[in-house]
Amino acid sequence: MSRIIANWWRSQQFKLAIRRGNTRQAMQLLQEIQKSGARLSWLEKLFRDKLQLEISSQQYKQEVKTLKNNLNDTLQELENRNLDFLTQPQNRQVLVPKQEFIESVYKKFNLKYHDQTKLQCTGIDQDIFNDIEENLIAYLQDELSKIPEKQLKLKLEDALKDINNLKIGQDPSYAFSLTPHVYFMKYFLENVYCLYLAWFLVYEAGLLSKNINILDIAAGPGTVAYGLALFLQSSIGFLQIPQMHISYYSLEKQDAFQYRGLQFWRRYIESRKSLINAYFRFVTDDIFNFNSQSSNLPENFFDFIIISHCFFLESNKKQQANSIYNKIINRSIKINGYVILIIQDKKLFKFYDMPRTEDISQEKYIVNQFVSDLDLDLVWYRYLTSRDSRRPCSAIEFAKFADEKLPKQLYMTSLIQKYFDQRHNSNYKLDDYVILAKK
Structure with missing residues (x-):
């Protein structure tokens, strides 16, 4: 019963966020609703589809804008620089x-794509x-x-x-x-x-x-x-x-x-x-x-x-x-x-x-x-991560994972342990977004 009440309460909060125009809170609540396994209401489905449509539309507009800007800039460059870049x-x-x-x-780096943007690296x-x-x-x-x-x-x-x-x-x-x-x-x-x-x-x-x-x-x-x-x-x-x-x-x-x-x-x-x-x-x-x-x-x-x-x-x-x-x-x-x-x-x-x-x-x-x-306009991005998940984990869990799976800084560890009393190994690890963009 408590689960049903929790799902109902989240849905009510979601409706309230939509009425107030609080897109950020609505996105967070939608994520919680999806994670709970509850069936989405028609409003929640509509909001989910709207987000996906906005992303697709945004990417399309950026591509069109980039192509137009590239064409205009190239023509201007040709005019201003007397074709220098073509002669060199x-x-x-x-x-x-x-x-x-x-x-x-x-x-060597044991690179593995888990989806179109998440690239795991453990080597x-x-x-x-x-x-x-x-x-x-x-x-x-x-x-x-x-x-x-x-x-x-x-x-x-x-x-x-x-x-x-x-x-x-x-x-x-x-x-x-x-x-x-x-x-x-x-x-x-x-x-x-x-x-x-x-x-x-x-x-x-x-x-x-x-x-x-x-x-x-x-x-x-x-x-x-x-x-x-x-x-x-x-x-x-x-x-x-x-x-x-x-x-x-x-x-x-x-x-x-x-x-x-x-x-x-x-x-x-x-x-x-x-x-x-x-x-x-x-x-x-x-x-x-x-x-x-x-x-x-x-x-x-x-x-x-x-x-x-x-x-x-x-x-x-x-x-x-x-x-x-x-x-x-x-x-x-x-x-x-x-x-x-x-x-x-x-x-x-x-x-x-x-x-x-x-x-x-x-x-x-x-x-x-x-x-x-x-x-700026987005060209592409990659999420470089040592783990196979985007979700955070505890320090203890990660320390165990790093010790078993990640490459170690063999020489640096001894120096750090000497001067900073560090007991664990230093590892090469990643948790960064690499984003390529254009003006």
């Missing part, structure tokens, strides 16, 4: 996806990631050995406490000298793992060219560049291409992150056999104080603009950041350029006060809303 095809050569290499990545390219991990350990040990042992413990504790604010959705102050080092130990490898796969998806879609200009907003130590470098390094033996030319522009508030990122790049990436000719430019600036009109960001220059994990829950900050991102994108991206957005699953759904769910129509609605809030 060597600068726009796309890397044609090679099936043998794609299959190799799928096998890794051991040769590539063990190599960078081992060299990162050597770099960190060299750096930490320069600090007296008594000071080192206190400095590491302060930096760890600061950077752990990321776990509760707050911004660290980044005011401590060893914050970049702790970031390298706790988050860097995992983020590079994610960026590797993001670039792989771009390559698989046939959108990666041999000469590219990249703007990395809130770049940290340059995980975007590292992810691309490792991806290209793993393609050696599969892709027969001339050496690539990459112009990488880092826009980051913390100069210590930029400095340490470049320092390790010179020590590690530039010492390896590589297809990359990379040119770096660093601008240390807070995006909230950023003025695109007075900045030295080049106009119509970047093939890719990447914003990775730099999104804000607080409403005013979110609106301000979105406005600045939009100005930068409109000013600096090429007419045929792309924007890559990477955001953690729980933060994306928290933006819109919605629970994580296996309902793909709801997920598409939220992703489209997120992209629309940045005044």
